[in-house]
Amino acid sequence: MKTLRPFGSPFAIILVLSSIGCRGGSSEGWSSRARTMILTSGPTEIVMSSSKVPGYWAQQADSEQEFFLYTHVRSFKKGNRVEVVGPFGNAFPAVFRDEAGLYLRGYGPTLVLVVWKMERSDDQKSEEPVIREVTDHAPRP
């Protein structure tokens, strides 16, 4: 037991630092405010940890930041303006860009937003129902 004592304090410091590291990401990522986005792709998929994740590529309307919207819903089209709600975070997925035929594996972080609620925010909004994801959000193989 005495042998383990020298490890005690460094171990505690590492624990604290890793805890800060885990929590220290952008607090924005955990907010669930609605964001207006423009879909830049049709229904597509990315791969994270060997699991296929369905969704859309989208650009935030005000910042032009790119997101991957994780959703099982496939009724939206490229160019649709949508309002999405859900948390997001950085990931290193494998992606295939249909328009360029480009395949990238783990190249730079990608913002993945888990869709809780998604609805059209342009003129045709009244025609389409609000879509809420009620399924579990774990990526499916």
Place this chain on the structure above:
Amino acid sequence: MRRALRSLCPVLLLGLAFVEAGCRSGLHPWLPREDCKVKIISDAAFVRTSRGDYVDGYVAEYNTDFQKERMFMVLEITHYPKGDRLIVTGRFTGDSVRMPFGDQKQDKVPVFLVERAHPNIPSVPGIPTLK
């Protein structure tokens, strides 16, 4: 003597932990990343490698030292059709897959882990105009 042993003990434990971690990890010798011009010669396939990994990918042909070689290129998203020519960046993993070719003879094909692939579209040569 006892004091020296006591101070050595944590270092020894740490060393043992590192050795253990090194032995258990599936890490293999680091191989440099390289670019290859390839042509896909099979449809997408899901295969088991000789190390026991299950991977998605294609059999592709490439030229090295004026000889045609085959590789199994591993991609997590397989959207390319057979016959596509690509420039792929990645590394050989040292692993292989057994594939039947032609006369049903099983060939050992090296596994190439793709990190980036894009279409190989040759540019039009710049031919000077006649004056």
